[in-house]
Every structure is written in structure tokens, then in C-alpha cells.
Amino acid sequence: MGDNNNINNNVNLPPGFRFYPTDEELVVHFLHRKASLLPCHPDVIPDLDLYPFDPWQLQGRALEEGNQWYYYSRRTQNRITNNGYWMPMGMEEQVVTSSSNKRVGVKKYYVFLIGDAPNGSKTNWIMQEYRLSDSASSSSRSSSKRKSHPKSEHSRWVICRVYERDEDDGEDGDGIELSCLDEVFLSLDDLDEVSLPN
């Protein structure tokens, strides 16, 4: 918690570098290493344990990049916070390695509701919770020779990525994709390349 959450102080990178991890990186480089008690390099994601922070309290506590917040937490049955709770959205995605297509983790979606379960009111806050897939954790356990850690210990870590959806997050959208306007121009280029008998 007392970690310095400013990436630039932590990692010596020139301007323009940002923390935009792929799912695979989050699972393999961060979650897996954390769970295996290996040093994370760079150690930029703070551990918030099971602190019941509301999503808007993550500012200054979790790692922030581009309107997204990252932190370590633990697997838990109830995700109740100070003023609400995270409710599963019923969506899970497998995280696979790009090289071997091996399943290494699972990404599960939650939505934040304000109030007491089950009568909370929905918000735009979304959480993606990454956990190691069971096969990955068991195989890594045997390979990492850390048999002293029971499975529950190993697989109880998760990484959370929290963001507010439909937010005006144009600040990282500048120019990376074509705007709709550009698309229009592109298509118009084609249109007037077609000459018709007038």
C-alpha cells in the first residue's frame, strides 16, 4: 500500500511508455510470479489484499494507467466493499499463451453495485479479475519446486483491473486508431475515384 504508484519513478523509461499489459503478461509475468513468490520485475502492481476499497478509492492506492487501475488481491467469495459489492457478470475468458496456446489463467468480469446485496444499484465500474487456471498453478507448483506451498496458498492470488466503462477516456485514444472521421475520408477517397458518365 505504501508503494510508490507512479510508474515513472519505479521504472526508468522514456516518455511514451505506459503500462498496457496483455492478458498473458498479467498472468504470466505478474500473477504467476507473485504466486510463486518470485520477484516481480518491475514491481509496479501494489498488493491491496482484501481491503474493501470502493472502485473510486483506488486512486492513489492501485497502479493507475490510462483510467485503469491494477492491484493484487486474493480470491474470495464475497467482494463486498465499503459502499457496495462486485457482482459477477457471468463472463469468463481463458487466458492463453500466444506461443503455445496453453491455458494459463482465467479472466472473470464483475460489475460494481452500490448498496447492499442483492439490492444494489449498478454502476459503470467494471473489474476484470485474473486468476491462474488450476492446471497452470498445479504444474507450476511442481516445476517451481515450491511444494511447501499448498495449492490454496498458491492459487489464492488474483490481479484486478478496474475501470469505469463508457468513460471519456479520450486521453489515450489520441490517434492510435482511425477516428470515424478518418474512416469517412478514406471511403470518400474511393467514392470519387470512381468516375461516372455525367
Next chain:
Amino acid sequence: MPDNMSISVNGQSQVPPGFRFHPTEEELLQYYLRKKVSYEKIDLDVIRDVDLNKLEPWDIQEKCKIGTTPQNDWYFFSHKDKKYPTGTRTNRATAAGFWKATGRDKVIYSNGKRIGMRKTLVFYKGRAPHGQKSDWIMHEYRLDDNTTTSDANLVSNVIGDGGQEEGWVVCRIFKKKNHLKTLDSPLGSGEGRRNHHLFDNCDEGALEQILQQMGRGGCKEENYEANYNNNNYGRFTRPYETSLNNNGGYNNNERFMKLPSLESPKSTSMENNENNNEGYHAIIQVDVANDHHHQHHNNMVNNPLEASSSSMVIASCGDGGLANWVALDRLVASQLNGQTETSRQLACFNDPTMGYCTNDHDLQLPTLRSSSSTSSLSTHVRATTSTTTYISPSHEYASEIDLWNFARSTSSLLSSSEPLCHVSNTSA
């Protein structure tokens, strides 16, 4: 832990995991390009120099790798000094093709102050008369003259966009995304989320340029055959396709227009039939409200080709008594095979009597809402469509969306040149 993490593009050490080079436009101009033009040393060799005439986009992709992390875009410096012997335009031809500018340059601001411009270019394979458009896009950033020479007298010159033919620029290339693909990913992950700014950057005055281009009607050299076949029908399928794929999604589909259901051909289609003119009427209506262009408005209505392309399909749908969009889709697909309607529709764009945009370059259209208001936009559209007044002339939002929807579907087709029957299959 203060990691001494250095980056070498040569592959000795790497970018730490999870980090990407995602500079803002401001960082590109203010930090990287400014250092480059003033010969300051840039700590890490992140952005390399590239001779644009010598490297194809796919080679640049190889040369400008940063570390070993997967990249979606690539950055380089380029020195603009090559000109065609006969003119002042920059020669951006490579061995395999050429870069062609599109649209209008965008002004880049830093703290409210103008610092430079961005030009968008598309890579065409082949030689100019027969070039084939690719998915490779380049954004070319240049600093304003006055910020480099600190000569205040140049301001007016800069606005005029002159004298920009030489010097260092910083470029980003990337492959245009197929929007359908990003929509297919079930939920907006961090990465995917950024791809949905369909309504971003719609700066004011841009519509004006679109209209200019639409009215220009000049014939250009490239790509006649390919686009002739692709442009016209597929765009109609796009909204349908999009809404289909979004069913069950929760997030981004709200940005897209939902088409009205056609359960009741009598009411819906007939009404659309009657409102046939209003596709353009609505757009012009905004114009009228803002200014006094009744003249152009009248031109529009009296023109036999006044029906907008998008409403033409709906009209024919009504004639056939089709009951749903699948049937509509088939109709369009069958027409595609015939290719009969093509010239008629294209005439909408090239007809010289539709001079409303070329006549008046000062046409004032309302500023398009930025992404912050897109949700309210889409709400309006849905409200409009559900009451079967597909296009409501009095509804400013609706008319805007109509234009955008039409335009976007036009463009998205170009990236996926799949035949229409494919869409039918999807819907079945």
C-alpha cells in the same frame, strides 16, 4: 525497487513486461520530434530513422520493433526532402506502392496551444493509376514552423499549411482495424476498449470537408475496378451486421445504431418510403437552422436523385413487402449480383447539380458531439428508430447519426471485402 531498466531496440535488453510504447501525440511532438529537429540526443533509441521510399510498411514493422513485446503500431522519424521533379509534393512512393494522403490535417494542441499537425496517409500497393488500397495507415506528425523558428510573424503562414514540405517528421504506422473484429471480443478489455472511439475527433468543420469531398466528384487515378464493386451495397449490411453481433453484449453496442425492426411492412416501410427524401433533408435542415442556405436546400429536394442511398434500400424493401432484415439482406445480395443500381447510387455523389457543397465552402454544420456524449446520442437514435420515424427532420441528433452511420458503414465495408452472402449466412 528503482529498476535500472534501459531499452535497447537492438535487442540487448527489453522493455519490461507489461509496458508498451504508447506516446501521446503531444509526447511525440513535444519530446521526440522537438529533440530530433534540434539535434538533441534522445536517451534511448526508441524511434528510429526510416527512409520512407526504401521501406515498405511491413518492413518498417520489422525495423521499428521495440523489444520483443507485441506491437500494434510502429514509430519512426522520416526526413521529408524528396520531391517529385515536377512539383512540390513529397514523394512517398516505395518499391511496392505509395503513401497517399487522405482527409484533412489535424491540428495538435498542447495545453491549448497549437504545436503541430497530423497528416493521415494510406498505403496503396502498386503504381498510382492502379494502386490498391491496403489497411496500412500512417499518421505523419510535423511541428509548426513558428514553434521551431520562434518567429511570430510566421503564424499566418503556418495556418496556410505552406512550407511544410521539408524537414523531420515523426510517423506512426498501424494496420486499420476491422471494427467487426473488435466488436466480436465479448467485452471491452483494456486493449479493446480503446478501439471504440467511433465518435472521437469529430472536430468542427470536418463535416464541411466531407461534404466538399462528396461534391467534388472529380475522378482520380487509383483503384477504379476494385472499389466500383465494393462500395455500394455492402455498406447497407453493416449496421445490421453490427447490431447482430452486439446482441448480448453489454457495453459498446450502445454506440451503434440499432435498426428498426420491420415487423410491420405496412407501417414501417411505407413510412420510410414517404420519408424517402428526408435522409438528406434532415441533414440540410440542420444547415438551414444555422444559416440561410435555403437555396441549396431547394436544390436538393428538386433533384431527381435526391433520395439518399441509405433510404433507397429501405424504399425498395417496402416495395417488395419484405418483413425483416434478413430478407432485406438477401434482396441487397441479389442486387449486388446484378450490379444494376450502382451508377444510380453513385450519382448521388457525383451529380453536378448537387452543388450544395462545392458552391459554399462555408457551409456551417453543427459540431459533432465528442465521445463523452455518445451515449446520449445513441439514446436519441434508438428512441427515433423505435417509433418508426426512421429519420426525423426536426431531430438534429438523428440526422447526424444518419450521416455517420451511413458513412461509417461505407468505410467499414472497404476493409472487409467479403461478399454479402456471407452476411446472410451469419444471420441465419
